Structure formats: structure tokens, C-alpha cells
Amino acid sequence: MASQSDIDAHLQAVAALKAQEASQRYDHAALTAMTADEARANTIFTNMRDAERESQWEKEGDLASFAGMDFYGARKNGLGSPSDVWNAVRRMPKGALLHCHFDGTVDTSFLLEHAKKTPGMAMKADRALTKDSLWSATVEFLVLPESEDRSNVSIWSEEYAPGSWVSFEAARESFPYPHPYELDQGSSHAHMPAYMELSKPAAQPNGTSAPGSSSKGDAFDAYVHSLMTLTPHEAVPAITNSKQAWSKFQSTFGVIAGLIGYEPTLKAYTKELVLSHARDGISYTEARINFLTEFMVRSDGTPTLTHEDWVRIFIEAVTEAKAELGEGVFVDAKIIYTTVRFIDNDKLRWYLEDCISLKKLFPEWIVGFDLVGHEDPLLPLKHYIPELLRFQHRCAEEGISIPFVFHAGETLTDGGDADLNLYDAILLNTRRIGHGVSLARHPTLTDLVKEKDICVEICPISNQVLGYTASICSHPSLLALLNRNVPVALSSDDPSIFENFGLSYDFYQLVISSKSTSLVSLAALARRSIRYALVDDEAKQRMVEDWDKRWKKFVGWFLKEYGHLARQ
Amino acid sequence: MASQSDIDAHLQAVAALKAQEASQRYDHAALTAMTADEARANTIFTNMRDAERESQWEKEGDLASFAGMDFYGARKNGLGSPSDVWNAVRRMPKGALLHCHFDGTVDTSFLLEHAKKTPGMAMKADRALTKDSLWSATVEFLVLPESEDRSNVSIWSEEYAPGSWVSFEAARESFPYPHPYELDQGSSHAHMPAYMELSKPAAQPNGTSAPGSSSKGDAFDAYVHSLMTLTPHEAVPAITNSKQAWSKFQSTFGVIAGLIGYEPTLKAYTKELVLSHARDGISYTEARINFLTEFMVRSDGTPTLTHEDWVRIFIEAVTEAKAELGEGVFVDAKIIYTTVRFIDNDKLRWYLEDCISLKKLFPEWIVGFDLVGHEDPLLPLKHYIPELLRFQHRCAEEGISIPFVFHAGETLTDGGDADLNLYDAILLNTRRIGHGVSLARHPTLTDLVKEKDICVEICPISNQVLGYTASICSHPSLLALLNRNVPVALSSDDPSIFENFGLSYDFYQLVISSKSTSLVSLAALARRSIRYALVDDEAKQRMVEDWDKRWKKFVGWFLKEYGHLARQ
Incomplete structure (x- = not known):
């Protein structure tokens, strides 16, 4: 055993070095000027955070999740659901x-709600949106003057002429494919992964979507949601690197443009x-x-x-x-x-x-x-x-x-x-x-x-x-x-x-x-x-x-x- | 258009800042003291590297690979196969x-070759190595004295008593499952992913493995190879984070221990x-x-x-x-x-x-x-x-x-x-x-x-x-x-x-x-x-x-x- 004074000297040297480094940090001034209340809150929060790390992110035997993990994995593991740390962070x-x-x-659900209320909203794609092309086609939206013609051929049918505008409402009401997020859940009750529900704005936009809603409509909304986000789901290939992410990311703006630009x-x-x-x-x-x-x-x-x-x-x-x-x-x-x-x-x-x-x-x-x-x-x-x-x-x-x-x-x-x-x-x-x-x-x-x-x-x-x-x-x-x-x-x-x-x-x-x-x-x-x-x-x-x-x-x-x- | 002198001033400032930063780098002394030959070689190499980036890693339209990508992805994309940059790097x-x-x-193939030549080599597992447990069981090897008993019950059968030692040779010759790397290739000709072939040592260990080799033996070797490496393949769950990687990583040492410790x-x-x-x-x-x-x-x-x-x-x-x-x-x-x-x-x-x-x-x-x-x-x-x-x-x-x-x-x-x-x-x-x-x-x-x-x-x-x-x-x-x-x-x-x-x-x-x-x-x-x-x-x-x-x-x-x- 080393002498106690050697041990103390080492521990003091470590503490001094940590303090020297900490004194350069962005939070140093704030930490040294805390009020008594701030200090109390800070200590409680740190304990709370450490407890939440252990109970939610670093659970013994759970190899799937870790604190700070990738965002979509974290959402699946409960990030955004009420928890002590989340509640505090959300409120600060x-x-x-x-x-x-x-x-x-x-x-994006805000844009969809508005599109539903916009009679002139039209939709087109660079090919017929069949089961095979649904996820690879380029889809666009645009509000057209009433005078402008829409095609009556369904955008979901092989007969659709690429690039022709169809009514948004008609397309939505006739969406013929399964709800894309239900594929992930294997349950007809789950309209979206649970973590997506939470992403809805706390206050819904004005206007009621209820009258126009339908299960076809919900499935369509989820499809368009997917075109406007990087949220992963079964129907689209997993993104594993930056090039793939950017390719998908860039495509979302083209979909959003026509919905927002009105x-x-x-x-x-x-x-x-x-x-x-x-x-x-x-x-x-x-x-x-x-x-x-x-x-x-x-x-x-x-x-x-x-x-x-x-x-x-x-x-x-x-x-x-x-x-x-x-x-x-x-x-x-x-x-x-x-x-x-x-x-x-x-x-x-x-x-x-x-x-x-x-x-x-x-x-x-x-x-x-x-x-x-x-x-x-x-x-x-x-x-x-x-x-x-x-x-x-x-x-x-x-x-x-x-x-x-x-x-x-x-x-x-x-x-x-x-x-x-x-x-x-x-x-x-x-x-x-x-x-x-x-x-x-x-x-x-x-x-x-x-x-x-x-x-x-x-x-x-x-x-x-x-x-x-x-x-x-x-x-x-x-x-x-x-x-x-x-x-x-x-x-x-x-x-x-x-x-x-x-x-x-x-x-x-x-x-x-x-x-x-x-x-x-x-x-x-x-x-x-x-x-x-x-x-x-x-x-x-x-x-x-x-x-x-x-x-x-x-x-x-x-x-x-x-x-x-x-x-x- | 800005005046040319403004533009020049900016370009000079950028060059000066880059030079200032470069002067702190680890390679600065070497770069400033190059012989004529070194300078020539360095320029040629840089051009070669840039060309190889473009042709092999940053190909237009290829979203799967990129220069410096994850190692196993890179191996699949040819890292380790002869190329100008590889040849030079390998030789330096x-x-x-x-x-x-x-x-x-x-x-690890070196260890396997030696195990094949070791009559006393034995093998055990913490459960029968059935199709379901093959990839989750804990497998160990050990050289036992000749005098020590081996079980005659096949380690691959339900009757195997967990923890009992069996002959390595007998186990190898009776491996009843498909070659694990063939699953990936969908071809009976591919014994290992191409990039794994390249990992074999340039000089094979002494001794011939040919007489004892067989397709069952090859499949067994690939199985044990897989237990000793993190190389991904279809039969094992994909590793997506550090905890999972460490779990698998730690398990490899237990497999290696008995093969090496002789x-x-x-x-x-x-x-x-x-x-x-x-x-x-x-x-x-x-x-x-x-x-x-x-x-x-x-x-x-x-x-x-x-x-x-x-x-x-x-x-x-x-x-x-x-x-x-x-x-x-x-x-x-x-x-x-x-x-x-x-x-x-x-x-x-x-x-x-x-x-x-x-x-x-x-x-x-x-x-x-x-x-x-x-x-x-x-x-x-x-x-x-x-x-x-x-x-x-x-x-x-x-x-x-x-x-x-x-x-x-x-x-x-x-x-x-x-x-x-x-x-x-x-x-x-x-x-x-x-x-x-x-x-x-x-x-x-x-x-x-x-x-x-x-x-x-x-x-x-x-x-x-x-x-x-x-x-x-x-x-x-x-x-x-x-x-x-x-x-x-x-x-x-x-x-x-x-x-x-x-x-x-x-x-x-x-x-x-x-x-x-x-x-x-x-x-x-x-x-x-x-x-x-x-x-x-x-x-x-x-x-x-x-x-x-x-x-x-x-x-x-x-x-x-x-x-x-x-x-x-």
C-alpha cells in the first residue's frame, strides 16, 4: 500500500487538474455564481439525470440503448415521453x-392539415404511383387556380400520365395502399409509431380535419408525412450513411415546397x-x-x-x-x-x-x-x-x-x-x-x-x-x-x-x-x-x-x- | 464584381491562415525537409489517392460507399484488394x-490450422450446439492430456451434456450446418466473403491442412472463425452500437483462449x-x-x-x-x-x-x-x-x-x-x-x-x-x-x-x-x-x-x- 500522503497528493493533483480544465468551460462563470436556489436545483437535477440514465438508457443487460444514442433509436426508447429530465428540459x-x-x-402534419383545407391543392408525380414506384417516385404538390384543369385519372393507377396534376383531395380519399407505419407495428390500431404521436404540435392548427378523415386518408397522410421526413420505417430502405441521408433529405424539400408555398x-x-x-x-x-x-x-x-x-x-x-x-x-x-x-x-x-x-x-x-x-x-x-x-x-x-x-x-x-x-x-x-x-x-x-x-x-x-x-x-x-x-x-x-x-x-x-x-x-x-x-x-x-x-x-x-x- | 486587389487580398489571407495552421501539424517538419525524390513521390501519391477516392469510394451515384467508411463496408467495397494506394501503403x-x-x-485461421494438428485439442459448449443455439452458446477449446476422457456424444446433438469435452477433430468432421459465410453469398462456390480471403496471412503456417479438409471441416472452420471475429455475416445479429460490439468482442477472447494457450x-x-x-x-x-x-x-x-x-x-x-x-x-x-x-x-x-x-x-x-x-x-x-x-x-x-x-x-x-x-x-x-x-x-x-x-x-x-x-x-x-x-x-x-x-x-x-x-x-x-x-x-x-x-x-x-x- 502506498502511504496515505502519496494517495492524498495524487487525489489533490487530479482535483486541481479537473478544476483547471473546468475553469475554461462555458458554464464556469454560471456555476461559480449560482444562487442558493440554483445550486439546489442543479444538484437535484444532476441526481435526477443520473437516475434517468440508469433507469432508461443504461439499464443492466439492455444492449440496444444508451444515453445519447441515435435520435430515432432514442425516440423508440422513449425520448420525448414524459420523464423527469424531459419535463424539466422541455420547460426551461x-x-x-x-x-x-x-x-x-x-x-409537417401542420402542412397536411392546411392542404386538406385548400380546395385548389393539387398533386403530381413523375410516374404512376403504383405499389412498386410509391417510394421511389418524385411527388409534388401545388395550389392551382380553379380554372386550371386536373386530370381525372387516378394517380395510383397505371393509366396515370406522368406529370399531370390531380386533385389532392381525390388522391387522398382514394389512397389504395396500407398505412405505411402500420407495417412497422404489425397492428391495425397503431397509426403511427408511438414516438411519432408525440411529435404532433401541442396545439393543433385551427380547422377541423375530422370530417375529411378516413382510414384511407390517414394512410395517405402517413405516406406524405414519410415523404417529408427522415423518420425511418419498414417501407423505405434504411439510411446508413451521410450520402443516403442527404439524398432522402433533399427530396423532402421538393415535397414540402408546394404545400408551404401558398x-x-x-x-x-x-x-x-x-x-x-x-x-x-x-x-x-x-x-x-x-x-x-x-x-x-x-x-x-x-x-x-x-x-x-x-x-x-x-x-x-x-x-x-x-x-x-x-x-x-x-x-x-x-x-x-x-x-x-x-x-x-x-x-x-x-x-x-x-x-x-x-x-x-x-x-x-x-x-x-x-x-x-x-x-x-x-x-x-x-x-x-x-x-x-x-x-x-x-x-x-x-x-x-x-x-x-x-x-x-x-x-x-x-x-x-x-x-x-x-x-x-x-x-x-x-x-x-x-x-x-x-x-x-x-x-x-x-x-x-x-x-x-x-x-x-x-x-x-x-x-x-x-x-x-x-x-x-x-x-x-x-x-x-x-x-x-x-x-x-x-x-x-x-x-x-x-x-x-x-x-x-x-x-x-x-x-x-x-x-x-x-x-x-x-x-x-x-x-x-x-x-x-x-x-x-x-x-x-x-x-x-x-x-x-x-x-x-x-x-x-x-x-x-x-x-x-x-x-x- | 469586387476589385482584383480585394480578391487577391482575401486569397492571400486564406493561404496565410492555412499555412499558419499547417505549420503546427505533425507532418510539417517532414514536408518542409523533403528530398526531391520524396517530393516527387508525394505529389504522385496524392494524385493517385485523389483518383482512387473518385474511382473507388466517391463514385458518382454510388450512395453506399465513401472514403473512410466503416471498415466492414470498406472491405466489401474492395479495401485490401490490390490498388495503387493499397499497394503503396502496404509496402511502406x-x-x-x-x-x-x-x-x-x-x-485466427492460424490458430485453426494449429488446432487441426493438435491431437489433444478438445471442445465444449455450455449447451448442445443445435441450429437454434449455435450462435448464442458459449464455446470453448482446450488441449487435454491424452489420459483425460472425452465424451463420445456429438456436441451437435440434443443429447450432448453441457460442459462435457469432445474431440475437436470429431466435432469438426461432423459439423452438420451450412457454411455460415455461404449464407451471405447465396452461392456454394463462395466459401468466405471475398474480402475475408484477403485476410489470410501471406505465408501460411507450416503443416498441411489439405488432408483433413472437407466441406464439413471448412464450414466448421468458418463457424469458429466467426466466433473469434467481429466480421459480420447473415447468421449473427447486426451490431449497431458499442455495447453490442463489446458483448461480442469479449466473447471472442474466451474462444481464442483455449486455442492459443498451448x-x-x-x-x-x-x-x-x-x-x-x-x-x-x-x-x-x-x-x-x-x-x-x-x-x-x-x-x-x-x-x-x-x-x-x-x-x-x-x-x-x-x-x-x-x-x-x-x-x-x-x-x-x-x-x-x-x-x-x-x-x-x-x-x-x-x-x-x-x-x-x-x-x-x-x-x-x-x-x-x-x-x-x-x-x-x-x-x-x-x-x-x-x-x-x-x-x-x-x-x-x-x-x-x-x-x-x-x-x-x-x-x-x-x-x-x-x-x-x-x-x-x-x-x-x-x-x-x-x-x-x-x-x-x-x-x-x-x-x-x-x-x-x-x-x-x-x-x-x-x-x-x-x-x-x-x-x-x-x-x-x-x-x-x-x-x-x-x-x-x-x-x-x-x-x-x-x-x-x-x-x-x-x-x-x-x-x-x-x-x-x-x-x-x-x-x-x-x-x-x-x-x-x-x-x-x-x-x-x-x-x-x-x-x-x-x-x-x-x-x-x-x-x-x-x-x-x-x-x-
Whole structure:
């Protein structure tokens, strides 16, 4: 046996080293300044989390699940069902959601409910939707003017002429195939896997779907749901890598486009975006809107709705949502203008000028610019340098500020173009980095990002579902950046497509998988996210004050609910 | 359009930032000191690698494979079959293999060949090996003295009494089930998946297996092969996470134990370890031997072979292998004494004293001490502090040096005991860290490891197969540590179980997946590995000189073979 003093010296050295490392973390300031209530809540929460790890995720003999496991596996294992940790995470104030794509945010069932209420809604496919082609065909929706002809041939029959429009309602009522999610369950009672039921918005959209509902209709809805999400089920091939995930992911946007791109739906969807985020404790959302399509469909079915109209609708919807939530709660949403990184430089100039025009019309609402799309195969930022630099001059000329907030480093390839996008983004003075999956392996860039106070919008569930990491536990950058106190804001990316609505799922996955993350750590993350919102300091100050109030209220609720669990 | 000078300024800034970051890398010194030949070879290799990425891994429209993908998927896609990059990687000098487990190193077919030649070899199972239990039963082998009874009841019949020993030969010749790998192929001609054929050692062990071979025997061999490896096939459930992988992984050692733990096999196996590594360009191996079992089986079948005998056999085998390879080639192998991290402190003291005794008997051969096993569920280093500190005093007392070379951080759980093992290992002055999967997320520890010149033995394929990362591309520490010039030595861990024999597979996966890695990068890694061998400086100097000679010869061969590909 070693002498006790040797042992003590070792234990002290370990404790000192841990403390030295912990002092660099993002949550250090918050943990050292806790009120007595916060400290009590934090301890109770950590015990609760450890207990939930043991009872739900790390059960003796259960080889199938583990804390922080892949999202769909986790949903099957109960993630999102009421549990102590889930309830607390769901209820806590989340701060700002800085990275989500507008058309991938609100539950797809909301779009389906609206489609059912839209008489002009039509549907087409690139081939007859027979049993064999059902899952491989390209399906699209669009609201057509009443005057426009629909085919009367069933889209489900061999006689269907590829590309011809049919009535949505008729197609829905005549869906001839089994409910796709029933295949998984082997039970006619289960309309959807249990974990999908939970993804429905807490408040249903207005309007009743009951009259039109039917078992054929339900099966159709589940089919279209499946076309708009990455949720796995028996009828579609399992996704095992990033390329397959992106292939499916990209296809979902084409399905969503025609359902969302209709004036009344657009407005309702935007309102629901704000309301559903408010329900999840999110105060503020910066939605990346993809303005690639020049026109959407007006209420009367004509495809002439401009970008300007769209922003106006967005503003109206946000204003109405705020009014509905009342004075007591701070909520807001802004727009990051985006287009897709496959266009050429000439076309990019058109979009950049369009962005400038919108900014001048709606200076409070257009807060940034980004290029989106699958980074690996698409064009790198370096391809667009001339136009992006010109844009900076143009903004200066116009006396406006539209900061870049670029996606960069969402890739598996070390040293590939998508990885190298990080250098260009940083040197183009990006204000935040979207994803930055590969950032932590770059020591100089990591230090520079911290020095320049650039926030990294990490989307843990998105990164896992899209094949950049097997689970949040092995994410190449998340914990490495957090422990270095590089600014990180957890984000949901495309929650309607992955079904990680709001921020609760991403927060939960972090805190359940990481024993060094506590309730106060999550709070520090949430509070700090506000700092990186693209609004002025006064607006941020208001948001922080509101957040502090919410947090205090939350701690009170938490102690009331769980205070009895405190160990004496 | 921005002005050309703005564009140039941006491009220069990007180039400067890249150069700044690259100057910190492990390969920087080597890349800046290249001879003309090395520079030529490096350029040709990079072009060759990029071409092979495109033609084999990133083919347009191929969604199934990608460069650096999971190991078994990669094998199916041709990894290990002759290709330009494979040929070069296979042939290059690899330096030292610092992390492999003795009983998980040599191709399992070698053990099977030896079992067939061992008349006393017996087999048992914990239940009758019927069609239903074949893949879930626990199967063991052991050489028994001739005098000991074997049961005559077939191990494949319901009548078999669980736990009774039967003749290996009789069991093999009467294997009643289909060849398990034929199930995968749907063809009676395919005895094993093509990629498994390639895993056979380049030189077959002595002795002929032909006379005893038969289609039943082949099927039996494939069955036992499957019990000793993680190679996926139809008959066994797919492994989808780390817990499942470890469950299967641990079971393989119990199967291997009885085949390997027999004096003549042990000697032949050790010799083959050195020879097969030499064939792969590895100069030096530090094998972690698990001394948990106190006795193995002597040539006459008695189970009385001691640890001392074992080390003596190891020395004889290595000496014979060296003699066989001749004076011209430097090769060597040493032993890291290990036991398993589930024993109590009293038992640990026994092993530590055993380790000291062996060190005193064989001072040149026992070079370090480690604790092995699944870090997450087993005991953390902190549990063993008293005995580990005492060991350091005991070594000082005895005037010997047995450095620690601890496994640490082979885990998914941030802040869990296995993650925290890193603190204890470093403060116990570990000379290297086994795995360190979670290291890069610890900024203070990362800096400290670099400062203390501790080498991290990263095992990319092992980490992927055992569920710590989806692929080498998203490894949480590999590239982050390399880019920070923290010492890293690529290692194979348990290549007989994963079938990533030698170091070629791990080297290939790195260079094919990382565009910032070149031939000279791999060479820098290989050369540097020698620096962390646990031998004296003079021995290292000899190894480095030998490596330099091999490398020069390799570059000559490479340019002769591929020089015509140089772009003008």
C-alpha cells in the first residue's frame, strides 16, 4: 500500500487538474455564481439525470440503448415521453434558436392539415404511383387556380400520365395502399409509431380535419408525412450513411415546397413557427429562408407572390403571434436571407441585390445572408469570393449591414472543399458558423473563432441523422468547442424533417449523454445564445432580461416540483 | 464584381491562415525537409489517392460507399484488394506498432490450422450446439492430456451434456450446418466473403491442412472463425452500437483462449506475430499480454505452464523469427504486462509483484504495465491508486523501471469514469495513452499530453468497429490531435478479431479519407512512432536508422513503379 500522503497528493493533483480544465468551460462563470436556489436545483437535477440514465438508457443487460444514442433509436426508447429530465428540459427557457431552415421547421402534419383545407391543392408525380414506384417516385404538390384543369385519372393507377396534376383531395380519399407505419407495428390500431404521436404540435392548427378523415386518408397522410421526413420505417430502405441521408433529405424539400408555398399556409406556418417555439421555451428564432424560388402562390392560386410579399407575410405572422402571446412574454423572429450553393456568380449577384433590396425595405427583419445546401458536392465559398466581396462593398455603399452567417465545415472529408469553407467563412467575417462539424480539428481556426467571438451553431441531432456522427457522444466538435469556451449555440436545423422539434430534444441528448453537463450548463448555453442574435445591443439586453426572469421562474417551478428529491 | 486587389487580398489571407495552421501539424517538419525524390513521390501519391477516392469510394451515384467508411463496408467495397494506394501503403515501412493485444493479433485461421494438428485439442459448449443455439452458446477449446476422457456424444446433438469435452477433430468432421459465410453469398462456390480471403496471412503456417479438409471441416472452420471475429455475416445479429460490439468482442477472447494457450501453438503464434508484422512493414511491436490466467497448457497437455515459461517462449519465438528474417532487417517485439480492470486491489498487488518478478528475470522484455478491459463498466484507475502508487515505490526499491502505458478515455460518456481515467493516467505518469478517444475534448489534458510528450495510441478501425465513431472521418480525437501535433501512433488493437491485420488498413483509411494527409504524412507518423517505443535511446536510434533506410528504398521502389504517373 502506498502511504496515505502519496494517495492524498495524487487525489489533490487530479482535483486541481479537473478544476483547471473546468475553469475554461462555458458554464464556469454560471456555476461559480449560482444562487442558493440554483445550486439546489442543479444538484437535484444532476441526481435526477443520473437516475434517468440508469433507469432508461443504461439499464443492466439492455444492449440496444444508451444515453445519447441515435435520435430515432432514442425516440423508440422513449425520448420525448414524459420523464423527469424531459419535463424539466422541455420547460426551461432555451434562449435563441439561431439555426433553423424555415421550410424545415414546423411539424409537417401542420402542412397536411392546411392542404386538406385548400380546395385548389393539387398533386403530381413523375410516374404512376403504383405499389412498386410509391417510394421511389418524385411527388409534388401545388395550389392551382380553379380554372386550371386536373386530370381525372387516378394517380395510383397505371393509366396515370406522368406529370399531370390531380386533385389532392381525390388522391387522398382514394389512397389504395396500407398505412405505411402500420407495417412497422404489425397492428391495425397503431397509426403511427408511438414516438411519432408525440411529435404532433401541442396545439393543433385551427380547422377541423375530422370530417375529411378516413382510414384511407390517414394512410395517405402517413405516406406524405414519410415523404417529408427522415423518420425511418419498414417501407423505405434504411439510411446508413451521410450520402443516403442527404439524398432522402433533399427530396423532402421538393415535397414540402408546394404545400408551404401558398399565401395563407405560409402565413399560418410562420405564425405556428413562432408559437411552437414559444411553447418550447424559445424566445427568439432566426429562420434561414431559402429565396431560391422567385415566386410562390397567392391566395387566388396565381403563382405571383414575390419575395417582398413573402417578407411582408412573415412580418404580419410574427406580429400576430406576438400579439396572441401577449405582452408578458418576449418572443421574436427574424430572417436570414439564403440561396443555394449551386447557382453561378451572375445569379448570386441577383440574389445578393435582392437581399439588399429587402433589407432596405425591411431593415429590422433581414438580419443576415447565407448560402445553403449539401456542402460536399456543391460549390465552395471560394467559388463565390468576387461576388461576396462585392456584396460587402455594396452594403457599405448603401449604408446597411447584412452580416454573413455561413454554413461551413458540415462535412466528413478532412481537407476537402467543405472543410476549407471554414477558412473562407472566417476571413469573410462570418458572424456565426453554421454546423462547423469539422471545426475542432483545426487548432488555429478554433482559437480564431473564439478570439473573434464567432458563434458556432451546432445541430447535434441533425449532424447525427445526416450521418456526420454516430451519436451526440462522439460528435467531432461539440464537446471540444464547449470545453474550450468557443461560443456554441445548440440548434435544430430542420426539425420538421428530423422531428426534433424545438430545442428540447437537442438539449436532452446533450444533458443525458454528458455527465459533465448540468442544468446550469444548459442554462448558460441558452442564455449565451442570445448574445449571438443578429439584433442590436438594446434588443439583446431586453431578451436577456426576459430570459433571466423566465429562468428564475423556472427554478422556482423546478424546486416546487422536485425539491422533495433533495438529499439531506 | 469586387476589385482584383480585394480578391487577391482575401486569397492571400486564406493561404496565410492555412499555412499558419499547417505549420503546427505533425507532418510539417517532414514536408518542409523533403528530398526531391520524396517530393516527387508525394505529389504522385496524392494524385493517385485523389483518383482512387473518385474511382473507388466517391463514385458518382454510388450512395453506399465513401472514403473512410466503416471498415466492414470498406472491405466489401474492395479495401485490401490490390490498388495503387493499397499497394503503396502496404509496402511502406510502418515503424512501431505500439498498441495491440497479443491474443487478438495473429489471423485466427492460424490458430485453426494449429488446432487441426493438435491431437489433444478438445471442445465444449455450455449447451448442445443445435441450429437454434449455435450462435448464442458459449464455446470453448482446450488441449487435454491424452489420459483425460472425452465424451463420445456429438456436441451437435440434443443429447450432448453441457460442459462435457469432445474431440475437436470429431466435432469438426461432423459439423452438420451450412457454411455460415455461404449464407451471405447465396452461392456454394463462395466459401468466405471475398474480402475475408484477403485476410489470410501471406505465408501460411507450416503443416498441411489439405488432408483433413472437407466441406464439413471448412464450414466448421468458418463457424469458429466467426466466433473469434467481429466480421459480420447473415447468421449473427447486426451490431449497431458499442455495447453490442463489446458483448461480442469479449466473447471472442474466451474462444481464442483455449486455442492459443498451448505451448507449441503459443510459440508458433508469437513467431507468426513477428513475421506477419514484418510482412506488413512493421519493425517493432509492443504486445500487451493479458496475464490474468495463471497457467496455460504444456506440450504434454498438463495445465502448468507459468507466466515465466510464457515469457521464455515469447523470447525464443521472437529470437527465432529474427533469425529467420536475417541480419538485414531490423525487427523486434516486447511485452507490456497487463491484467484486467475487474480484479480487486489485493489481486492487483499479486499481478504487480508478478510483473516485477518477470521484469527482474527478463529486464529487456517486460517494458510496461497496463490494465485492460471495457473501460465503461469496469473499475476506473482511481479505484487502484493505492496499489499503483505502491508499485511505483516498489519499482524504485528494486531499481527497475516499468512505466505505465494505460488505456484511458476509450468511451462515449463525457465526464464518466472512463473519461476521467485520462486525469489519473496522466498524473500517474503514463508514458502513452491507449485510445484516448475522448482526449481531444479536454483542452487542458490535450496541452498537458503534448507538453509531457505522451503518445496517444489511436486505433481508428478498432474505435469504429467497437462503436466509438461511425467512421475514421468523424473520430472525436484523431485529426484534432494530429493537427495540434500531439504525439499519435496509429495502432491496430485487436487485428485478428477485427481483421485489420498489421497497420496497412488503418494507414489506408486515414490517407484515403483525409485530403490533408499525404504519403509523407504517413511516413512522418510511422517514423515518429519509434520515438515512443519503451526501449532505450540507443535501440530507438538503431530503429530509426533502419526505418530511414527502408523509407529510402521504398521511395525508390515507388518512383520506379509509379514515376511515369508524374505530371509534367
